Amino acid sequence: MKPEPKRVKFKLNGREIEAAEGSLVIDAAREQGVEIPHYCYHPALGNPGNCRLCIVDVEGAPKPMVSCRLPVKEGLAVRSDTEAVKRAQASSLELHLINHPLDCPVCDQAGECGLQDFYMKFGRYESQMREDKLHKRKRTVIGPHVVLDQERCVLCTRCTRFTEQVSETHELGIFGRGHKEYIDLAPGKRLDNPYSGNVIDICPVGALTELDFRFKVRVWYLDMTDSVCPNCARGCSISVHANTKRPWHNDGRRVARIKPRYNPQVNGYWLCDEGRFGFKHLDENRLGRVMRLKSPRKEFGWDAALGEIAGEIRRLSGDRGGKGLAVIASGALSNKDWTAFKGLFVDTLKVKHFLFGPEPDQIGEQDELLRRREKVPNLQGGEALGFGGSIKSESWESLAREIESDRIWGLYIVDRDAAQVWGERGRKLWDRLSLVVYQGIHKDKSSELAHYRLPATAYVEEEGHFTNFEGVVQGYRKALEPVGQARPDWMIFSALREKLAGFPVSEAALS
């Protein structure tokens, strides 16, 4: 543990305040609710002090100083509210804007632009610029996700520093010199590192915008909901930006974009591209109806469907309980889902065959920054209840062999495409099974081959908790209404368990 930094007193705008010794005045001011405008400073990317916007007066100093490079010390007296400082801020903004195209109406950054915001708060000058503006290169696609507009750039170097220090890929640089300098890709490079989307967030202006999100919906129409990224075991804190008020925008998709949410414990300020852009198919091929797919095909209400499934389980198992039933779980279950899952399949049905471990279909790339190899958010939540400890996971291969040797009569699949994994072999396996239940979010091969199909809610349609690979438990909130009849997994497990209440499982049958 690092020792707590000493707290010292210093004066800000005449008010005595306390802050950690050596912390930056710009941060200490923000803690006190005093906003000091800035572009180049970013807590995770350092303080080059090049935008000169955060200038403050310091008692006893011969000239104003930038507060992003000014450490707090006992007795320091700083003012960000003098006429001189206000003039300096306004003039600095003016200099940022003299060659800026002022194309706000057609700029996707409008509404969340540092130039707009600071002009209204700290600018309000009348422009004296009479000369023609300098021109640079407009909208260029520089990678799979990012569009660059050099004319809007204020050359704060945040993005170049990100690629140099954080993603360590250094695709972006500031080339040329003086007023002719420009931000661009290094020759022969593309901005295609696994974290490329972060430059969109840290760009304080409209120079770097998101290729897919551009012009889909104006940002002021979006609703933001705190959430947790479900795309790997890191569980980055995110904010879901949903377009619900004006469904005719954003090509009809409800989620417009995902942004990282600062969490020093988990992801800092960042989010990987897999997480950021992984929501695109959320509304496609959704399962919305509770259905029996084997003939006679039928749409159900929940109660009738679960009653029928419970009856099938009773009929097929006799008094052996879940002994011949195999359950495949996804690892995307919330903690509450896992509890209900365990109640149903372990406590009531005493199921012996589970598959939940991160098999190859859930394994991807891992790196030092954020990405974890397990591409599901909550294996840890299952582990806390014994899944992976006392309860072992089958592999796809071992489970297939169990089915082939007729020790399994039924399969309960929770949001995982077993048929896809098993491929050709799957069809033969399916023929040996008397009951296949598919509970999940999207239509896939397994959902089509199942006997019963139960629609579950996506994480944005429910609330819950994920426990990440380091044991950090984070809650996510509901951003959208469920699709059709979809219900949270825990609710389905609990309701089915109720239907199976008093289900007799003879100890003899289990041994």
Next chain:
Amino acid sequence: MKTSDSLAVQAPFTPEQEKILAAWTAYYPYPIMGLIEALRQVQEWHGCIRPADEEHLEKLFKTTRARVHEVATFFPYFTQRPTGRYRIGLCRGLSCALAGSKASAQCLERALGVKEGQVTPDGRFSFEEMECLGACDHAPAMIVNEELKGKASEENIRRLISDPEAYQPSLESSLHGDDACVLTKHFSNPGLHQLEVYRKLGGYDGLKRALELGRPALIEEVKKSNLRGLGGAGFPTGGKWTTVPPEDKVPGPRYVVANFDESEPGCFKDRVLGERAPHQLIEGLLIASYAIGAKEAFIFIRGEYRSQYRVLQAALREAESAGLVGGNILGKGFSCSVRLMRGAGAYISGLDTALLETMEGKKAWPRQPPPFPTVSGLMGRPTVVNNVETLSMLPHIAIKGGEWFAKLGAAKSGGTGVYSVSGHVERPGVYEFPMGTPLRRILEAAGGVREGRKLKAVIPGGASTLVLRADEIDVPMDFDSLRGVGSFLGAGGVMVLDETVNMAEVAHNIERFLSHESCGQCTPCREGSEWTVRILERMLEGRGRDDDAATLQRVGENITGKVICALGDTVGMVTRAFMKKFPEDFSARKE
């Protein structure tokens, strides 16, 4: 088969060339420090830096493509398109502009049949206007492939173009040096650059004396001498040295860098000091290194001083073989190496922290102290950066003592100053006078205003120092007196302006220089300098507006004091100073 200059042809380097480039990764204490020299080498071979060249250097120096491309596009010496085999540079700095560089440019364009910035169809010549070449005593100056070719008169241009190899003009500078002088005393001796001659005149005795004194006593003498940084900042040299943390607190290497990147319009004294007395500089550099415990020293010289670079190379070889540079110098147990590095055409590299960035193979973006270079400088090591003239003073202080030196000069500025005098004077050249000598006396020594014209103004210390009116030239030339009249001593680049000069044009010339040399790091300087230039340009074209003066004033105020480095501060001061002292030149320019 003959290959063309086309960019599409990307012949790899020959094995010999690859060896030469690879050698630069091993020459300096850190491989990346060789990047600038390697790029210079490639520019020389190919006439430009091609994409394949950057790719090669990226791998060779184990760096990123962005970094290589940043450097290759920052420094004007590097080009992305081929230059002519003879790359002609014409100075457009103030003194050269006063001497008619505009007419020279037209003459060059006519003679070559191409416009500025272009290459002749046969690929032999290209012509560029450049910022100050440090040859204001040869105004309007031109260079070919970084070699000074003197005055760009119509006759000289004709001779140059008809036979560029054979054209070797005489490059004598006017010199003032008498017995009262310190640095230029022996400049009349044509062999001074040779070790043998230098030693006969007492050369390297200062180093010997310094080594005998020991470090604390040596630093004490330099403090007593009131020697101040003669590159322009005027910071007490001894004081700077004492801010280097002692070896027991910060172990490991520490460095001294001689700043030979003289690029300020109006300044060329380092050029003359370096070419006439290279050993005086090397000796001073060794003394400074000894004082702070450095075992490695560097001389960073601007690329356009190519012949001075050769002089230094030869002097270093002599000194090395005489045991004056290297291990166990003069048998006294002190070891120090000296290595050279060349710049690539950026004025800002002359600012200490930007110089260190350049040396580290980066674009020359100034750092923002703290920490100061003496604490964290070259590659994060304690580093002293001293100007050529400052270092050259040290042997004399070591021999004759700090007190003697202090007494030579003014109250808080010890010794002498070497002034570069140019512009509208009879005898432009280098003049050494004791600190505190009235500016009028220096002008008289240079023969006064040319052709008996009336003096209008003097810029006392180089283009970034503020203008003085003709009635202000009794000011003593030392750091504090000039501050007293609202200007700076700077690097002693005295530029004389006679009655024919319009001050709006001068302001425009200097602001254009500053804007061209603005590194682009901080917003007020990057944007404000260009804006200032464009307003002045419009005024000079006769399209002025009523509020122009007010806007210039306000923009200037909004830059100075709010930027990262001294160049930026200057951007905001220059025009305001001219407007204050010569308001009549800034009116009556409306449409």
